[in-house]
Amino acid sequence: MPIIADGLTYVYGSKTKAKTTAVDNVTFKINDGQFIGLIGHTGSGKSTLLMLLSGLIKPTSGTVYIDGEDIFAKDFDLHSIHGKVGIVFQYPENQLFEETVFKDVCFGPKNMGLDKKETELCAYEALKLVGLEDEVFYQSPFDLSGGQKRRVAIAGILSMKPKILVLDEPTAGLDPAGRKEILDLVKNLCREKGMTVILVSHSMDDVAEYVDRILVMNDGRLEIDAVPKEAFKHKEELEGFGLALPQVTQAMIKIKEIGIPVRTDAITVEEAANEIMRVLY
Amino acid sequence: MFKEVSLGQYYQADSVIHRLDPRVKLVGTLLYMISLFVFNNIFCYAVAALLLASVMMLCKVPVGYMFKGLRAVLFIMLFTVVFNVFFTTGDILFEFGIIHISKEGIKMAVLMLVRLTLLIVSASIMTLTTTPNRLTDGLEKLFRPLKLFKAPVHEVALMMSIALRFIPILSEETDKIVKAQTARGAKFDSKKLIERVKSLIPLIVPLFVSAFRRASDLALAMEARGYHGGEGRTKLYPLKYEGRDFVSYIILALYVAVIVFLGIMSARIVAFLTPENSYLTLFF
Numbered sequence: 001m002p003i004i005a006d007g008l009t010y011v012y013g014s015k016t017k018a019k020t021t022a023v024d025n026v027t028f029k030i031n032d033g034q035f036i037g038l039i040g041h042t043g044s045g046k047s048t049l050l051m052l053l054s055g056l057i058k059p060t061s062g063t064v065y066i067d068g069e070d071i072f073a074k075d076f077d078l079h080s081i082h083g084k085v086g087i088v089f090q091y092p093e094n095q096l097f098e099e100t101v102f103k104d105v106c107f108g109p110k111n112m113g114l115d116k117k118e119t120e121l122c123a124y125e126a127l128k129l130v131g132l133e134d135e136v137f138y139q140s141p142f143d144l145s146g147g148q149k150r151r152v153a154i155a156g157i158l159s160m161k162p163k164i165l166v167l168d169e170p171t172a173g174l175d176p177a178g179r180k181e182i183l184d185l186v187k188n189l190c191r192e193k194g195m196t197v198i199l200v201s202h203s204m205d206d207v208a209e210y211v212d213r214i215l216v217m218n219d220g221r222l223e224i225d226a227v228p229k230e231a232f233k234h235k236e237e238l239e240g241f242g243l244a245l246p247q248v249t250q251a252m253i254k255i256k257e258i259g260i261p262v263r264t265d266a267i268t269v270e271e272a273a274n275e276i277m278r279v280l281y
Numbered sequence: 282m283f284k285e286v287s288l289g290q291y292y293q294a295d296s297v298i299h300r301l302d303p304r305v306k307l308v309g310t311l312l313y314m315i316s317l318f319v320f321n322n323i324f325c326y327a328v329a330a331l332l333l334a335s336v337m338m339l340c341k342v343p344v345g346y347m348f349k350g351l352r353a354v355l356f357i358m359l360f361t362v363v364f365n366v367f368f369t370t371g372d373i374l375f376e377f378g379i380i381h382i383s384k385e386g387i388k389m390a391v392l393m394l395v396r397l398t399l400l401i402v403s404a405s406i407m408t409l410t411t412t413p414n415r416l417t418d419g420l421e422k423l424f425r426p427l428k429l430f431k432a433p434v435h436e437v438a439l440m441m442s443i444a445l446r447f448i449p450i451l452s453e454e455t456d457k458i459v460k461a462q463t464a465r466g467a468k469f470d471s472k473k474l475i476e477r478v479k480s481l482i483p484l485i486v487p488l489f490v491s492a493f494r495r496a497s498d499l500a501l502a503m504e505a506r507g508y509h510g511g512e513g514r515t516k517l518y519p520l521k522y523e524g525r526d527f528v529s530y531i532i533l534a535l536y537v538a539v540i541v542f543l544g545i546m547s548a549r550i551v552a553f554l555t556p557e558n559s560y561l562t563l564f565f
Contacts, residue, residue: 056460079466087464094454095461097486107483111466142490156465 303419435511
């Protein structure tokens with residue numbers, strides 16, 4: 001299910017004096033199974049873009065094609081998109097409401113009109129997928145730890161079996177171990193389950209290691225669309241957008257500045273270590 | 282979204298009326314409303330309308346905004362007019378079957394209409410020109426004497442300002458939760474009443490949870506910064522009367538004096554203006 005954004009534009013408060021163009025003429029195509037990192041400073045329009053992609057708000061102009069269908073066409077049933085594109089918002093644990101974890105995860109598939117058995121099967125699979133143990137299934141979601149709540153919330157989306165998963169800063173507010181767990185989970189969903197994943201973040205370090213392609217947003221416009229190594233060559237441009245390179249890449253640039261001839265395109269610790277080894281020996 | 286939510290109905294502008302001390306506006310509006318009810322004759326209404334018109338000119342708020350409040354009470358107004366026209370007994374002007382329209386009826390209907398309009402517009406002007414926070418400050422100061430009777434004036438005022446402060450936050454939160462649950466396939470637009478109420482559960486539960494969490498966070502943050510109730514507490518922007526406030530009080534006092542005078546003397550003025558059988562009697 002490829003996603004195509006075609007000239008997407010969204011203007012807040014178009015009827016009032018205080019107009020803000022949150023998304024400005026954005027066009028791109030995302031193929032099946034790609035892991036995309038969508039990066040931008042606060043207020044760059046990334047969250048709005050996500051809501052447009054998942055059909056939650058209607059664009060001012062332009063449209064989105066999912067699986068070749070215009071999702072904002074008049075005769076298109078927008079509700080059907082929710083089973084295809086799963087969106088995990090920031091702090092998704094805030095949307096938990098049921099008495100038990102299991103019931104909460106059942107909410108999505110039940111709304112899709114699946115019968116009881118199918119619903120429970122989907123919920124069970126989703127909870128297993130996010131790595132929750134059976135004993136938490138019948139606890140109240142409000143009694144869980146922060147990291148566990150977030151997994152329950154993500155399971156609530158995965159239970160609808162979307163082909164495309166969109167995550168808005170899924171690691172916000174988690175400790176380093178929690179971050180790594182969530183990111184590994186997302187990577188796993190993409191690599192092994194073949195989902196298309198769009199991960200929104202403002203941290204380069206989060207995405208550098210995992211994604212196939214980086215989209216950089218600034219002031220509503222799509223400024224850079226490239227593979228990570230390419231994207232990080234635009235150091236000045238990125239800094240102009242208030243974004244920093246991954247710490248590893250920054251370190252490599254520093255090393256080069258003091259006269260050691262390393263290549264500066266390393267984006268993971270491992271690559272950096274290998275490069276330093278190569279130069280030293 | 283959030284940016285489109287306006288707090289209360291405050292209209293941002295820079296006018297004398299906006300700058301007036303909220304206490305003046307509160308006392309003024311209250312006295313004005315009382316004055317509309319105490320006397321019931323055309324002279325008083327004329328003076329009242331004159332005062333309101335001058336305030337309207339001074340306050341730099343588009344006229345449409347001031348009359349917006351009338352829409353909410355349109356039904357009540359229609360109701361009063363119809364009742365007064367048809368069910369007031371007096372000199373019959375027009376008769377058709379069981380319908381009687383009397384001179385007194387028309388007079389009462391018109392007076393009620395004018396009274397309601399003045400009432401609503403004056404209240405609108407107060408809320409349009411005063412931020413909710415200033416209003417609460419004003420109320421707190423005005424009700425301070427009640428502390429002698431152990432009324433929790435400061436606490437109630439604080440609760441009011443916190444409640445007002447949280448309206449935009451909660452509305453933003455609602456927006457987020459609605460979107461999140463919609464993405465999970467929730468439908469909030471069902472036609473059946475029971476389903477519609479049921480569909481609100483996934484919205485209301487998270488909203489309450491977050492409201493309680495925010496409340497306890499706020500309480501902790503306030504205590505951590507040394508909040509210990511109203512005793513000896515000072516304000517960042519203390520309310521202080523200035524020249525224009527005293528002038529307003531004087532105008533208000535004059536207004537009350539004129540209204541009372543006209544109210545008492547109205548019978549004599551009417552007698553003076555309307556010789557027997559003049560068509561003018563219709564108005565009084």
